[in-house]
Amino acid sequence: xxxxxxxxxxxxxxxxxxxxxxxxxxxxxxxxxxxxxxxxxxxxxxxxxxxxxxxxxxxxxxxxxxxxxxxxxxxxxxxxxxxxxxxxxxxxxxxxxxxxxxxxxxxxxxxxxxxxxxxxxxxxxxxxxxxxxxxxxxxxxxxxxxxxxxxxxxxxxxxxxxxxxxxxxxxxxxxxxxxxxxxxxxxxxxxxxxxxxxxxxxxxxxxxxxxxxxxxxxxxxxxxxxxxxxxxxxxxxxxxxxxxxxxxxxxxxxxxxxxxxxxxxxxxxxxxxxxxxxxxxxxxxxxxxxxxxxxxxxxxxxxxxxxxxxxxxxxxxxxxxxxxxxxxxxxxxxxxxxxxx
Amino acid sequence: xxxxxxxxxxxxxxxxxxxxxxxxxxxxxxxxxxxxxxxxxxxxxxxxxxxxxxxxxxxxxxxxxxxxxxxxxxxxxxxxxxxxxxxxxxxxxxxxxxxxxxxxxxxxxxxxxxxxxxxxxxxxxxxxxxxxxxxxxxxxxxxxxxxxxxxxxxxxxxxxxxxxxxxxxxxxxxxxxxxxxxxxxxxxxxxxxxxxxxxxxxxxxxxxxxxxxxxxxxxxxxxxxxxxxxxxxxxxxxxxxxxxxxxxxxxxxxxxxxxxxxxxxxxxxxxxxxxxxxxxxxxxxxxxxxxxxxxxxxxxxxxxxxxxxxxxxxxxxxxxxxxxxxxxxxxxxxxxxxxxx
Numbered sequence: 001x002x003x004x005x006x007x008x009x010x011x012x013x014x015x016x017x018x019x020x021x022x023x024x025x026x027x028x029x030x031x032x033x034x035x036x037x038x039x040x041x042x043x044x045x046x047x048x049x050x051x052x053x054x055x056x057x058x059x060x061x062x063x064x065x066x067x068x069x070x071x072x073x074x075x076x077x078x079x080x081x082x083x084x085x086x087x088x089x090x091x092x093x094x095x096x097x098x099x100x101x102x103x104x105x106x107x108x109x110x111x112x113x114x115x116x117x118x119x120x121x122x123x124x125x126x127x128x129x130x131x132x133x134x135x136x137x138x139x140x141x142x143x144x145x146x147x148x149x150x151x152x153x154x155x156x157x158x159x160x161x162x163x164x165x166x167x168x169x170x171x172x173x174x175x176x177x178x179x180x181x182x183x184x185x186x187x188x189x190x191x192x193x194x195x196x197x198x199x200x201x202x203x204x205x206x207x208x209x210x211x212x213x214x215x216x217x218x219x220x221x222x223x224x225x226x227x228x229x230x231x232x233x234x235x236x237x238x239x240x241x242x243x244x245x246x247x248x249x250x251x252x253x254x255x256x257x258x259x260x261x262x263x264x265x266x267x268x269x270x271x272x273x274x275x276x277x278x279x280x281x282x283x284x285x286x287x288x289x290x291x292x293x294x295x296x297x298x299x300x301x302x303x304x305x306x307x308x309x310x311x312x313x314x315x316x317x318x319x320x321x322x323x324x325x326x327x328x329x330x331x332x333x334x335x336x337x338x339x340x341x
Numbered sequence: 342x343x344x345x346x347x348x349x350x351x352x353x354x355x356x357x358x359x360x361x362x363x364x365x366x367x368x369x370x371x372x373x374x375x376x377x378x379x380x381x382x383x384x385x386x387x388x389x390x391x392x393x394x395x396x397x398x399x400x401x402x403x404x405x406x407x408x409x410x411x412x413x414x415x416x417x418x419x420x421x422x423x424x425x426x427x428x429x430x431x432x433x434x435x436x437x438x439x440x441x442x443x444x445x446x447x448x449x450x451x452x453x454x455x456x457x458x459x460x461x462x463x464x465x466x467x468x469x470x471x472x473x474x475x476x477x478x479x480x481x482x483x484x485x486x487x488x489x490x491x492x493x494x495x496x497x498x499x500x501x502x503x504x505x506x507x508x509x510x511x512x513x514x515x516x517x518x519x520x521x522x523x524x525x526x527x528x529x530x531x532x533x534x535x536x537x538x539x540x541x542x543x544x545x546x547x548x549x550x551x552x553x554x555x556x557x558x559x560x561x562x563x564x565x566x567x568x569x570x571x572x573x574x575x576x577x578x579x580x581x582x583x584x585x586x587x588x589x590x591x592x593x594x595x596x597x598x599x600x601x602x603x604x605x606x607x608x609x610x611x612x613x614x615x616x617x618x619x620x621x622x623x624x625x626x627x628x629x630x631x632x633x634x635x636x637x638x639x640x641x642x643x644x645x646x647x648x649x650x651x652x653x654x655x656x657x658x659x660x661x662x663x664x665x666x667x668x669x670x671x672x673x674x675x676x677x678x679x680x681x682x
Contacts, residue, residue, distance in 0.1 A: 074558060150600060194560075207604045217415060218604035219535075228600065230593040230621055237624050239600050252571040259491060259569065259580050261602060263548045263559035280571055283578050 042187040045180040045334040051294075052331065054324050055184070058292045062267065063191050069290040071267055073192040078268035079222075079258055079281060080185070082199035082206055085272045085296055086214060088166065088176040090305040094201050096173065097160050101144040117143075138245060145202060145226055146243030149233070153241055157208040171338050177213050180332045181270075185214055188268065196266070198222045198258055200250035200277055204241075222257040224249045254281035265291075272296035273314035274307060282323055293323035300328040303335045383528040386521040386675040392635075393672065395665050396525065399633045403608065404532050410631040412608055414533040419609035420563075420599055420622065421526070423540035423547055426613045426637055427555060429507065429517040431646040435542050437514065438501050442485040458484075479586060486543060486567055487584030490574070494582055498549040512679050518554050521673045522611075526555055529609065537607070539563045539599055541591035541618055545582075563598040565590045591618045596625035606632075613637035614655035615648060623664055634664035641669040644676045 046052040062071040083089035102121045105112060112118040117140050120128035129136050145153065164173045185195050195216055199206050203223030210216040225246035228239055249257040258266060258281065269285035271278020273295060282293040295318045298307050309315070318325050328335060387393040403412040424430035443462040446453060453459040458481050461469035470477050486494065505514045526536050536557055540547050544564030551557040566587035569580050590598040599607065599622065610626035612619020614636060623634040636659045639648050650656070659666050669676060 074552075203601075203604075211415075219602065221604070225601065228597050230596040230625065237596075237621075237628065239596060255571040255578075255580060256569050260544075260566065261560065263544075263562070280578070284571065287578065 042190070043180065043183050045183055045332060047331055047333050049331055051324055051326055055187075055292070055294075058268075058290070059188065059191050062290055071290065075264065075267065076188075076191070076193040077196065077262060077264060077266040078188050078193045079196045079198040079262075079266040079270070079285070080181070081254075081271040081278050081281070082197050082201055082223075084274050084298065085270055085278070086177055086181050086185075086197070088169065088178075088304065089272075089274065090307070091167065092201070093164075093166070093173050093176070094205050096164055096166070097157065097205065098140055098144050100160060100164065101156065102140070105144075141202075142226070142243035142245065145204070146241050148241055150204070150228070150239035150241060153204055154208060157205055161209055169336070169338075171336075174209065174213060175336065175338050177336070178332070179334050179337045182214065182337075184270075185216070189215065193268065194220065196220045196222060196258075196262065198249065198254050198269075198281060200224060200248070200253075202226070203249070222249055222254075222261045224253075250275075250277045252280045254278065255284035258284065267291045268294075270294040270296070271314070272298065273309055273312075273318075274298070276309060276311075276313040279314055279317050282317070283321070286321060286323075293318075293321070294326060295323050296326045296328065298328060300332075300335065302329075303340070304328055383531070384521065384524050386524055386673060388672055388674050390672055392665055392667055396528075396633070396635075399609075399631070400529065400532050403631055412631065416605065416608065417529075417532070417534040418537065418603060418605060418607040419529050419534045420537045420539040420603075420607040420611070420626070421522070422595075422612040422619050422622070423538050423542055423564075425615050425639065426611055426619075427518055427522050427526075427538070429510065429519075429645065430613075430615065431648070432508065433542070434505075434507070434514050434517070435546050437505055437507070438498065438546065439481055439485050441501060441505065442497070443481070446485075482543075483567070483584035483586065486545070487582050489582055491545070491569070491580035491582060494545055495549060498546055502550055510677070510679075512677075515550065515554060516677065516679050518677070519673070520675050520678045523555065525611075526557070530556065534609065535561065537561045537563060537599075537603065539590065539595050539622060541565060541589070541594075543567070544590070563590055563595075563602045565594075591616075593621045595619065595622035599625065608632045609635075611635040611637070612655070613639065614650055614653075615639070617650060617652075617654040620655055620658050623658070624662070627662060627664075634659075634662070635667060636664050637667045637669065639669060641673075641676065643670075644673075644681070645669055 043052055043055070061067050061069045062076070064070060080086055083092055087093065099121060102118055106118050106122055113122060116128065117132070117136055119125070121140070161174055165171070166173045166176045169176060188195055197206055197210055197214070197216055197220065199222070201223050203221055203225050206223050207218040207221045210218060210221045227242040227244040227246045229242060230237060231240050233240065247253060247257070265288040266285045267288050267290065269282050271282055278295070282295065285291050286293055295314055297315065298305055300306060315325065317323070326332070384393055384396070402408050402410045403417070405411060421427055424433055428434065440462060443459055447459050447463055454463060457469065458473070458477055460466070462481070502515055506512070507514045507517045510517060530536055538547055538551055538555070538557055538561065540563070542564050544562055544566050547564050548559040548562045551559060551562045568583040568585040568587045570583060571578060572581050574581065588594060588598070606629040607626045608629050608631065610623050612623055619636070623636065626632050627634055636655055638656060639646055641647060656666065658664070
C-alpha cells in the first residue's frame with residue numbers, strides 16, 4: 001500500500017486520535033481557571049530574563065521522567081505566601097476588613113466611639129497603636145474575628161469582598177492579585193504541582209477567596225488561627241470562634257504550619273521581603289533537594305509600591321542562600337490584570 | 342448509504358472511540374491502589390443488605406448530574422475515624438508503638454526500669470495507670486513522641502511498621518485494616534470524593550501509613566498533635582517535637598480539626614462506637630444536607646472483637662439521628678484481607 005492509500009484508508013484513525021488528544025488536553029484544563037488563554041509561553045507576563053528562565057528550567061528538570069532530579073507528582077508541593085507575594089499588601093487587605101468591621105460595629109453601637117481601640121481606629125489614630133504595642137493590634141483582631149459562628153464570619157468576609165475598594169489603586173480588592181504570580185500558579189499546577197497558600201493572614205479570611213482568585217481550594221490554605229469550640233447554640237451545634245489567638249503562621253510559624261497541614265517539605269516556596277516573614281519557610285524548603293526558592297523585591301513605585309525591610313534580612317538571606325529574587329520592576333511585564341490609569 | 346455500508350465506512354471511528362473510553366477509564370484507576378480488582382460490585386466484601394444499599398443509593402444520588410441532591414466534586418468531602426473504623430483497635434496500634442518504644446528506651450538505659458512510668462509499662466502494671474489517671478498516659482505519650490526531630494520520629498514509626506505484630510490476630514499490624522472499609526474508600530474516590538482520616542491518634546503517626554494502607558496522602562490526615570518548634574540544631578534547621586500536648590482530635594475536637602484542615606463540612610462521615618469519640622463529627626456532618634453518617638458496631642467476637650460503650654451513647658445517637666449502623670457480624674462478608682486461622 002502506498003502512502004496516499006494508507007492515509008486514505010486510515011484517515012479516521014488519525015483524525016479521531018487527534019481529536020482525542022485535543023479532548024484530553026482541554027478536559028485537563030477545566031480543573032482550574034487559568035489566568036491566561038492557552039499560549040506557547042506559560043508565563044507571558046514575565047519578562048524574558050534570568051528569573052523566568054530559572055523557573056522554567058527548574059519545572060522542566062523536576063518533571064522530566066528520565067532526569068536525575070525528577071520528582072514524583074505526590075512530592076511536587078509548592079507553598080506561597082499571600083500578602084505581598086500573591087497580592088498587594090500596602091495596606092493589608094485583611095486590615096481593610098478590620099477597619100470596615102470596626103466602623104460598622106461603632107455605627108451599630110455609638111457608645112463604642114469613645115472607647116479604645118474603636119476610637120483610635122475611627123479617628124485614624126496610628127499613634128495610639130504605636131504606643132499600645134502589638135497586643136492592641138491582636139485585641140483588634142480578636143474583637144472583629146471572634147465571638148461569632150464560623151458561618152457568620154464567612155458571610156461577613158464574602159460581603160466585604162463583594163464591595164471593598166483597594167485604596168491608592170482604586171480597584172476592587174479582588175483585583176489586586178499579581179498577574180505573573182497567577183500565571184506561575186497555573187503553570188505549576190499544569191505540571192502536576194499542588195499549590196498551597198502559607199500566609200501570616202487569617203486562615204478563615206484567606207479561604208474565602210483562595211479558590212476564585214488563585215484556583216486554590218480552602219483545604220490548601222495555611223494561615224494564622226483563632227481558638228474555636230464546637231458548642232450547642234440555639235438548639236444547633238456550631239463552630240464558635242473564640243476571641244483568643246491560636247497559632248501565628250508567620251516567620252518560624254510557617255514551617256510549623258506547613259508541617260501541620262501538609263506533613264512534607266515544599267520543593268517550591270515563594271515569599272517576599274518586607275518583614276522577614278518568609279525567611280524560615282524558604283530555609284525549610286531549601287533543605288529539600290531539588291528545590292526552588294523565590295523572593296519578591298518590591299522595587300516598583302511606579303506600577304506597584306517600593307518598600308524595603310529596615311534590616312534587609314530577607315534580601316540578605318536570598319543572597320547568602322542563592323534564592324531567586326524577583327524584581328517587580330525588571331521581571332514583570334505586567335503587575336496587575338486591570339488597565340493602568 | 343445502508344446500515345452495513347455505514348458501519349463499514351465508520352468502523353474506525355467506532356473502534357477508536359471505544360478504545361478511547363477504555364484508555365480514559367483505565368488511566369483514572371492508576372491514581373490510587375484499589376483494594377480489589379475491577380468488578381461490577383464496588384463493595385464485594387459487604388453483604389447485600391440495608392447498609393450497603395443505603396451507601397450505594399447515597400453515592401449515586403449525590404453524583405448523578407440531574408439529581409436534586411447532586412453535590413459538585415469540590416464539596417464531596419468524606420472523613421473517616423481510624424482506630425476501630427478503618428483498622429482494629431483492640432489494642433490501639435499506636436499503643437503498641439508506645440510500648441515497644443518504652444521497652445527500647447529501658448533497654449538502652451537500664452536505670453529507667455525502676456522509674457515510673459517505665460516500670461509500670463515494663464511490668465504491665467495496668468493498676469498504676471488506672472490510679473495515676475489520664476495525665477500519666479499523656480506523660481507516656483510525650484516521653485515517647487517528643488524531644489526529637491520530625492525526621493527521627495518518622496523513621497522510628499516506619500521501622501515499627503516494618504516489623505510489629507498485632508496481638509490476638511497474630512499478623513503484621515499493617516494487615517489489620519478492614520477490607521470492606523478500604524473498598525468503601527476506593528468506591529468514594531472513584532466517585533470523585535476526597536477521602537480524609539480524622540483520628541484521635543497522633544497525626545504524625547497515622548501519616549506514615551495513610552498512603553500505603555488507605556490511599557490517603559499525608560496532607561489528608563487530621564489527628565492529635567504535639568507542640569513543635571522550628572529551630573537550629575547542629576547547624577541545620579529542623580522541626581523539633583516538644584514533649585508538650587498540642588490539640589486533642591477526639592470528641593468535640595474532631596469538628597474543630599476538620600474545620601482547621603478542610604474548612605468545610607464533610608458530606609460523608611464514618612466512625613465507630615467505643616468511647617463516643619465520633620458523635621460530634623457525625624453530628625457536624627449531618628448539618629450538611631445531603632449527607633451520610635456511618636457508625637460501626639463491633640459485634641463480632643468470632644471474626645473481630647465484640648465491645649460496647651458503657652453508656653451506649655454512640656448507638657443511642659445513631660438511633661436518634663438516623664445514622665447508618667454497620668453490624669460487622671451481619672454487614673461484612675469479610676473483615677480482614679488475611680486468611681482466617
